[in-house]
Every structure is written in structure tokens, then in C-alpha cells.
Amino acid sequence: MPLVRRVLSHPARLVSLGFLLQMVVGTVLLLLPVSRAEGAPADLLVAAFTTVSATCVTGLITVDTATYWSPFGQVVIMGLIQVGGIGVMTLATLLALTVRGRLGLRTSLAAQADSHSLDLGDVRRVVLRIVGLALTIEAFIAVLLTLRFALGYGMGWGTAVWHGLFHAVSSFNNAGFALYTDNVIGFVGDLWIIGPLCLALILGGLGFPVLRELLSGAPARRWSVHTRLTVWGTSTLFVLGILAFWFFEGAAGGTLAHLPPAQQAVGALAGGVFPRTAGFNAVDYAHVTEETEAITMVLMFIGGGSAGTAGGVKVTTFLLLAAVIWAEVRGEPDVVIGQRRVAAPVQRQALTVALLAVGLVIGSTLVLMMLTDIPSLDLGFEVISAFATVGLSTGITAQLPAAGQVLLMVLMFLGRVGTITVASAIALNTRHRHYRLPEERPIVG
Amino acid sequence: MPLVRRVLSHPARLVSLGFLLQMVVGTVLLLLPVSRAEGAPADLLVAAFTTVSATCVTGLITVDTATYWSPFGQVVIMGLIQVGGIGVMTLATLLALTVRGRLGLRTSLAAQADSHSLDLGDVRRVVLRIVGLALTIEAFIAVLLTLRFALGYGMGWGTAVWHGLFHAVSSFNNAGFALYTDNVIGFVGDLWIIGPLCLALILGGLGFPVLRELLSGAPARRWSVHTRLTVWGTSTLFVLGILAFWFFEGAAGGTLAHLPPAQQAVGALAGGVFPRTAGFNAVDYAHVTEETEAITMVLMFIGGGSAGTAGGVKVTTFLLLAAVIWAEVRGEPDVVIGQRRVAAPVQRQALTVALLAVGLVIGSTLVLMMLTDIPSLDLGFEVISAFATVGLSTGITAQLPAAGQVLLMVLMFLGRVGTITVASAIALNTRHRHYRLPEERPIVG
Ligand SMILES: [K+]
Numbered sequence: 001m002p003l004v005r006r007v008l009s010h011p012a013r014l015v016s017l018g019f020l021l022q023m024v025v026g027t028v029l030l031l032l033p034v035s036r037a038e039g040a041p042a043d044l045l046v047a048a049f050t051t052v053s054a055t056c057v058t059g060l061i062t063v064d065t066a067t068y069w070s071p072f073g074q075v076v077i078m079g080l081i082q083v084g085g086i087g088v089m090t091l092a093t094l095l096a097l098t099v100r101g102r103l104g105l106r107t108s109l110a111a112q113a114d115s116h117s118l119d120l121g122d123v124r125r126v127v128l129r130i131v132g133l134a135l136t137i138e139a140f141i142a143v144l145l146t147l148r149f150a151l152g153y154g155m156g157w158g159t160a161v162w163h164g165l166f167h168a169v170s171s172f173n174n175a176g177f178a179l180y181t182d183n184v185i186g187f188v189g190d191l192w193i194i195g196p197l198c199l200a201l202i203l204g205g206l207g208f209p210v211l212r213e214l215l216s217g218a219p220a221r222r223w224s225v226h227t228r229l230t231v232w233g234t235s236t237l238f239v240l241g242i243l244a245f246w247f248f249e250g251a252a253g254g255t256l257a258h259l260p261p262a263q264q265a266v267g268a269l270a271g272g273v274f275p276r277t278a279g280f281n282a283v284d285y286a287h288v289t290e291e292t293e294a295i296t297m298v299l300m301f302i303g304g305g306s307a308g309t310a311g312g313v314k315v316t317t318f319l320l321l322a323a324v325i326w327a328e329v330r331g332e333p334d335v336v337i338g339q340r341r342v343a344a345p346v347q348r349q350a351l352t353v354a355l356l357a358v359g360l361v362i363g364s365t366l367v368l369m370m371l372t373d374i375p376s377l378d379l380g381f382e383v384i385s386a387f388a389t390v391g392l393s394t395g396i397t398a399q400l401p402a403a404g405q406v407l408l409m410v411l412m413f414l415g416r417v418g419t420i421t422v423a424s425a426i427a428l429n430t431r432h433r434h435y436r437l438p439e440e441r442p443i444v445g
Numbered sequence: 446m447p448l449v450r451r452v453l454s455h456p457a458r459l460v461s462l463g464f465l466l467q468m469v470v471g472t473v474l475l476l477l478p479v480s481r482a483e484g485a486p487a488d489l490l491v492a493a494f495t496t497v498s499a500t501c502v503t504g505l506i507t508v509d510t511a512t513y514w515s516p517f518g519q520v521v522i523m524g525l526i527q528v529g530g531i532g533v534m535t536l537a538t539l540l541a542l543t544v545r546g547r548l549g550l551r552t553s554l555a556a557q558a559d560s561h562s563l564d565l566g567d568v569r570r571v572v573l574r575i576v577g578l579a580l581t582i583e584a585f586i587a588v589l590l591t592l593r594f595a596l597g598y599g600m601g602w603g604t605a606v607w608h609g610l611f612h613a614v615s616s617f618n619n620a621g622f623a624l625y626t627d628n629v630i631g632f633v634g635d636l637w638i639i640g641p642l643c644l645a646l647i648l649g650g651l652g653f654p655v656l657r658e659l660l661s662g663a664p665a666r667r668w669s670v671h672t673r674l675t676v677w678g679t680s681t682l683f684v685l686g687i688l689a690f691w692f693f694e695g696a697a698g699g700t701l702a703h704l705p706p707a708q709q710a711v712g713a714l715a716g717g718v719f720p721r722t723a724g725f726n727a728v729d730y731a732h733v734t735e736e737t738e739a740i741t742m743v744l745m746f747i748g749g750g751s752a753g754t755a756g757g758v759k760v761t762t763f764l765l766l767a768a769v770i771w772a773e774v775r776g777e778p779d780v781v782i783g784q785r786r787v788a789a790p791v792q793r794q795a796l797t798v799a800l801l802a803v804g805l806v807i808g809s810t811l812v813l814m815m816l817t818d819i820p821s822l823d824l825g826f827e828v829i830s831a832f833a834t835v836g837l838s839t840g841i842t843a844q845l846p847a848a849g850q851v852l853l854m855v856l857m858f859l860g861r862v863g864t865i866t867v868a869s870a871i872a873l874n875t876r877h878r879h880y881r882l883p884e885e886r887p888i889v890g
């Protein structure tokens with residue numbers, strides 16, 4: 001018990017170490033000749049980049065997953081995705097529980113009874129529930145996909161099961177890896193493929209705390225603020241994303257224009273849902289309109305739900321900041337969401353996560369601009385895609401120089417563990433001043 | 446007295462009305478035939494755009510100031526700049542004083558004695574001091590420029606005085622209008638022109654509250670937090686901006702590469718200082734590197750000091766948010782700058798101003814992307830330049846369709862009065878809840 005508590009009290013270190021270990025193991029495995037298809041040359045950077053991309057459930061690639069890797073290599077990638085995705089989901093959930101206990105302490109020293117630390121029993125129960133839930137959902141999606149691959153595309157049952165399994169794992173973990181050279185562009189109009197993928201990535205992307213609350217069957221009016229923000233925020237962003245994608249890529253004569261209307265709708269579903277943050281390519285982002293590219297960047301940056309397999313600054317962070325602004329504009333001293341006051345430290349955490357992310361994205365884009373001559377919009381798209389562990393690309397990943405690819409690896413790592421651990425590490429590491437300094441009010445704006 | 450107080454209690458309305466009135470008068474004046482050079486066609490959009498740009502001290506233009514307008518028209522423009530610049534400086538100072546009084550009320554209902562409202566005497570004194578200070582600085586700069594124009598460029602004394610006066614007013618008010626077709630590109634290496642311009646725009650851009658404190662002769666360790674943030678922040682950003690400009694445009698073979706080293710240094714001074722937020726063009730921004738363009742966008746967005754002639758979200762807003770993040774990362778419950786605690790409502794105001802600005806910039810850029818086929822980086826540059834009332838442009842202003850130009854006008858207006866009034870209007874309009882709702886802590890990140 002003390003060990004667990006000690007380890008959990010340094011979450012950034014724990015998560016980082018676990019990730020680094022997995023990345024070393026993954027890189028070594030992918031460097032083995034048995035991992036590569038015949039004739040594919042060994043390359044440390046390719047192995048490392050693919051490992052980081054899979055571990056951080058991003059899906060950016062510098063080689064074609066379908067042709068560069070052997071079936072063994074593809075199994076390794078699937079394993080990295082599964083361990084990385086569910087691992088972070090578990091740790092983030094544990095951290096959120098720990099932080100909630102600690103935040104009580106921070107907000108009010110008197111309310112020490114409120115501070116419930118986790119014991120080993122809690123940890124074991126949480127891990128088992130998450131793994132059980134994840135495997136159940138993945139199995140269900142795998143069955144759906146397998147049936148479609150076998151019956152709709154004439155695959156042999158063995159191949160269909162393997163493809164169903166891989167894409168179920170990839171979609172629930174929001175990883176965006178696919179076993180096809182064109183990712184899932186070939187299925188853009190097929191609801192029986194796009195639908196299960198969307199279902200899996202939405203469930204994974206909501207995050208475990210929300211899933212648990214939804215599965216508990218509580219009526220919507222009893223939901224916690226976190227679940228309400230995540231569910232309504234996710235739904236609204238999906239609708240906006242789908243409409244925007246349909247307008248700019250379908251109606252306006254873009255990458256969906258060649259499809260009949262019903263399939264355009266499926267394509268728009270994919271285009272609106274995948275950027276948050278599965279990262280499957282349903283269309284070729286090298287050919288989308290600049291408007292789609294910009295809107296996709298915003299959606300990617302916001303990302304999905306906390307403590308799940310999604311990336312980005314998270315829907316709750318975004319909506320919390322919106323609520324703070326709304327309260328400020330209305331002159332309300334408290335930030336209120338659905339009859340609940342949002343704790344002040346949480347507001348500050350949201351601010352910190354969002355602005356550090358903005359700074360990181362701008363700074364990294366600038367570095368890539370210095371390294372290459374690729375148009376800046378594409379570079380910004382790539383940076384946000386890496387940071388938000390989305391994996392969409394206009395196709396420039398492999399063209400970047402080694403330093404640029406390493407930067408993307410760092411961004412994926414920071415995006416996957418950074419937003420989660422910054423918030424919780426901060427919250428767990430609160431000092432107390434025994435005196436308060438005099439107050440001052442600089443002019444703003 | 447009650448009138449003044451009532452008017453000041455609706456600052457957004459007052460400032461907006463004053464601005465709208467000035468814009469109508471300016472547009473009518475610029476539409477008069479006497480305002481245009483011979484042969485220049487009458488155009489409502491041109492007159493309105495120029496009026497808004499001058500009133501909001503921005504400097505974006507759709508016609509050449511040197512050749513489209515008559516001397517009378519140029520005098521009208523100078524008048525609009527002077528009234529718009531000093532007017533907002535005065536109102537923002539009054540609002541800041543009022544807000545400080547009210548903020549005390551808001552933070553602690555018990556400390557009502559702390560709430561000092563302004564009376565008419567205060568208002569008169571503040572207005573007189575600001576106008577006096579502005580005219581003194583402008584006169585000094587005008588003399589320097591006049592001497593250089595007459596002695597260095599062989600202008601007649603009459604022309605030299607007129608040019609000296611116009612550019613002194615334009616620079617102190619951070620307006621960026623110039624009487625030359627190439628703006629001030631022709632003077633890029635001339636320290637005797639660039640120097641006075643920089644001095645004037647820095648003084649105007651610091652804002653009156655800071656100027657007053659600096660002129661009072663208080664030692665640096667006694668400065669208010671606001672002055673410290675503004676002075677150190679401005680200095681640091683200048684140094685970074687100058688170094689970056691020198692690196693990307695001089696050393697790396699850009700728009701300054703044709704100059705000898707000493708003049709490159711002067712050009713880098715201009716390139717680093719002008720974007721915040723004078724907006725004189727010392728080089729042709731259509732030909733700068735993408736890196737310079739991106740860095741300039743960041744500098745423009747941050748802007749200058751509060752309650753002055755500068756635009757942007759303001760240096761204090763930016764640094765306050767940085768301080769909040771720093772406190773959060775260190776686990777400090779209070780945000781402390783130089784032995785002073787920053788009031789919590791001020792933190793929330795900074796957040797609101799900055800994030801509304803980000804949203805406005807992103808949304809407006811997206812609209813322009815839909816309206817035109819101009820590269821998105823140039824459109825983003827133009828939008829930030831308008832919103833931060835900078836006036837730098839890659840030369841696309843006149844190419845934008847009418848709807849795009851109207852959007853820029855709205856952005857200039859929102860940027861000039863929005864950031865100032867949002868913060869103060871909010872602060873003056875605080876409700877009080879007589880009960881508090883239960884607290885909750887959504888997961889962030
Ligand atoms: K992904």
C-alpha cells in the first residue's frame with residue numbers, strides 16, 4: 001500500500017517511466033527482422049517513430065503499415081496500441097481519483113475527512129473494471145467488423161478475424177492505425193465499417209469515468225458535471241464537425257463530391273468524428289479544402305474525453321474555460337455548471353493545460369517551419385495532429401527531416417501523458433503559504 | 446457628477462457611441478471631394494475603411510495614403526488618429542481607475558471604504574494630464590523628425606514640419622500611417638527617423654498609467670505590479686523581436702540582407718519594435734520569411750501596454766496568464782508577482798480577454814478563408830494585424846472583397862475598444878449570489 005501510494009504521488013514520473021520502458025521494448029521488437037516484410041530495410045528512426053506513434057495511440061506513420069511490416073510486426077503494433085491506450089486510461093483514472101481526494105484537502109484544510117486516498121483494493125478494482133470493459137467493447141466491435149470483412153469484401157475468415165481484431169483495437173484506443181495502404185479511405189462510404197469504428201472510438205474517447213457513470217444507468221439529470229460536460233460537449237462537437245465536413249467536402253465539391261448522397265453522409269460522419277481523436281483517414285487530407293484543414297485543426301486540438309483513449313486538451317478543459325468566460329461576461333462571481341460550482345483550482349488547471357498546449361503547438365510549428373519548406377498550414381496541422389495524438393496528416397510525415405520526426409515523437413509523448421500528468425501532478429504538489437501577501441490589480445486588456 | 450458616473454458605469458456603450466460618432470464624421474469628411482487628390486474616385490468603402498483604420502489607430506489601408514488623399518484628407522486622417530488614440534487612452538485610464546475602485550468592492554464586501562469612485566475633478570485632471578503629456582511628446586518627436594527631413598532629405602521647411610508632425614502623431618498613437626507610398630521602407634536603415642518613431646510609439650504604447658508612474662520618478666523597486674509587468678514585459682519582447690527579426694531577415698539573407706551591418710541593426714530595431722503595435726512597414730511583409738511572419742503574428746497578438754495607444758491583448762494580460770501558469774506548475778495557491786498577490790478576478794479577466802481574442806482571430810481567419818483564395822498564413826496575419834490594431838500587411842488588404850474589408854473594420858473596432866471594455870465592463874457589472882452552490886471538480890486534461 002505505501003508503495004502504491006508513493007508511486008501514485010509522483011504520477012508524472014511513473015507514467016513517463018512506464019512509457020519509456022514500453023517504447024524501448026517496442027523499438028527493439030520492431031527492429032527484429034521478423035517484424036518487417038521481405039525487402040523492407042531496417043531503420044532505427046522508423047522503428048522508434050512507429051513505436052511512439054502506436055504507444056501514444058496517435059497513428060502518424062512514416063512507412064506504410066500494410067506493406068512495410070510483417071504480420072508479426074503488425075501484431076507488435078497492435079500490442080503497443082492496446083497496452084499504451086488502456087494503460088494511460090487506467091493511470092489517468094487512478095490519478096483523477098487521487099486528485100479528487102487531494103483537491104479536497106487543498107480547497108479546505110478543515111475538510112481533511114474529505115481526503116480519501118486510494119488503497120491497493122481500489123487500484124485493483126479499477127484496473128480490472130477498465131480492462132474488462134475495454135476487452136468487451138473491442139470484442140463486440142471485432143465481431144461486427146469481421147462479419148463485414150468476410151461477408152462484404154470476400155475475405156477468408158482467418159484474415160477477416162485478424163483485420164476485425166486489429167481495427168477494433170485500433171479504433172477503441174483511438175489509434176488510427178489501419179492495415180491498408182490508404183488507411184480506411186477505401187471504406188469511406190461503407191456504414192458497416194465506418195459505423196463500428198465510430199462507435200468504438202467514441203466509447204474509448206469518452207473516457208472511463210464517463211463510461212462508468214453511463215453504464216451505472218443514472219438518469220441524465222443525476223450525472224456529474226464531468227459526465228455532462230463530456231457527453232454534451234462531445235455530441236455538439238460531433239454535430240458541428242460532421243456538418244462542416246459535409247459542407248466543405250461534399251456540398252462544395254471537395255473530396256466527398258464523387259460519392260452518392262447517402263455515402264457522402266457516411267463520409268461526413270467519418271470526417272467529423274475521426275479527428276477527435278481516432279485519426280483514421282477517411283479522405284486524403286492532402287486534398288481537402290483549407291477550411292476543412294483549419295476546422296479539423298480546431299477539433300483535433302480540443303480532442304476527446306478525459307481519462308480515456310482520446311487526446312487533445314480534452315472536451316472538459318475546453319468547456320470549463322468557456323464556462324469561466326461565460327461567468328465572467330455575465331459578472332457571476334462563481335463558475336456554475338448545472339447547479340454545481342466549479343472549484344477554483346480546477347479553473348486554473350484548465351487554463352494551464354490549454355495555454356501550455358497553445359504555446360507548445362505554436363513553438364513546435366515554428367521549429368518545423370525553420371526545418372522545412374512545407375506550407376505552414378500543413379505543418380500546423382501535423383503538429384496539432386501529433387500533440388493531440390490524432391494521427392491525421394496531409395502526407396508530410398515521411399518527408400520531414402529526422403529532427404522534425406523526433407519533434408513529432410516528443411509532441412506525441414507530451415500530448416499523451418503531458419495533459420494528463422500536468423494537471424494531476426500540479427494538483428498533487430500543492431504548497432501552502434502560512435502568510436498571504438498584499439493584493440494588487442494590474443490592468444487587463 | 447452623477448452623469449459622469451452613470452456614463453462611466455456603462456463604458457462599453459460610451460466608448461462604442463463615441464467611436465461610432467467619430468467614424469461617421471470621419472467618413473463624411475473623407476468623402477468630400479476636397480479630401481481626395483485630383484483624379485481619385487469617390488468610394489464609400491475606401492472612406493469608411495480609412496476612417497475606421499485611422500480612428501482605431503491601426504494603419505491598414507486599401508488606398509495609398511500618399512497619392513489618393515489630398516493634404517486636407519491627410520489632415521483629416523491625422524485628426525482621426527489623434528482623437529481616436531488619445532481618446533481611448535483617456536477612457537481606458539478612467540475605466541481602469543473606476544474598475545480598481547469597484548474591484549475592491551467585488552473582492553470583499555466588507556471593504557467598502559476601499560471603493561473610491563471617480564468624481565468630476567478626477568476626470569478633468571486625468572484628461573488634462575493625458576492630453577498635455579501626449580502633446581508634449583508629439584511636439585518633441587515632431588521637432589526631431591522635422592530636423593532630419595529638412596537637413597537629411599532636403600525637404601523645404603514647410604513640408605518637413607508637416608511630415609514631422611504627421612509622423613509624430615502617427616507614431617505616438619501607434620497608428621502606422623505614413624505619407625509615403627512605401628510607408629517607411631525608404632528609411633529602414635536611418636536611425637534618425639526610425640529612432641524617434643520607435644521612441645514615440647514605445648512611450649505611447651506603454652500606456653498612461655505606466656508613463657505617469659515612470660515620470661513620478663519612483664524607484665523601480667516601488668513600481669506597481671502593473672508597471673513592472675508592462676516595462677519588463679515590453680523590454681523582453683522587444684529584445685526577442687529584434688533578435689528574431691535580425692536573424693531571419695538579416696543574417697539568414699532576407700529583406701535586410703542588402704543593407705550594411707549597422708543599417709541592418711536599425712532595420713532589425715524597426716522590425717522588432719514596429720509590430721507592437723505601431724504597424725509602420727520598415728520592410729515589405731510580402732517578402733519576409735514565413736518564420737518572421739509567424740513570430741510577428743505572436744508579437745502583434747500580445748501587443749503593448751494597457752490604457753495607451755497600443756493594441757493586442759496587452760503585455761500585462763499575457764504575463765498575468767504566464768504567472769498563473771507558473772504558480773500552477775509550482776503548486777502555489779496564490780499568483781504572486783514581486784511580493785504582491787494578483788487578485789483572482791483579475792486572473793479570470795485576463796483569461797477571458799485572451800481566449801475571446803483567440804476565438805475571434807481563429808473564427809475571422811476561417812471566414813476570410815471562405816471568402817478568398819489567399820494563403821491562410823497571410824489571412825491570419827491580416828486578421829491579427831487588424832484585431833491588434835497593428836496595420837502591418839502582406840499587401841492583401843486592397844485585394845479582399847468588400848465583405849472581407851468590412852470584417853477587418855469590425856476586427857479593428859473590437860480590437861481597439863473590445864479588449865479594453867470587455868475587461869472593465871465585466872468588472873463593473875458584478876452580481877452577488879446570496880447563496881453558493883455545492884462545489885464539483887471535473888477532470889481536466
Ligand atoms: K489517434
Ligand SMILES: [K+]
Pocket residue numbers: 502503504619620621722723724834835836
Ligand atoms: K497601428
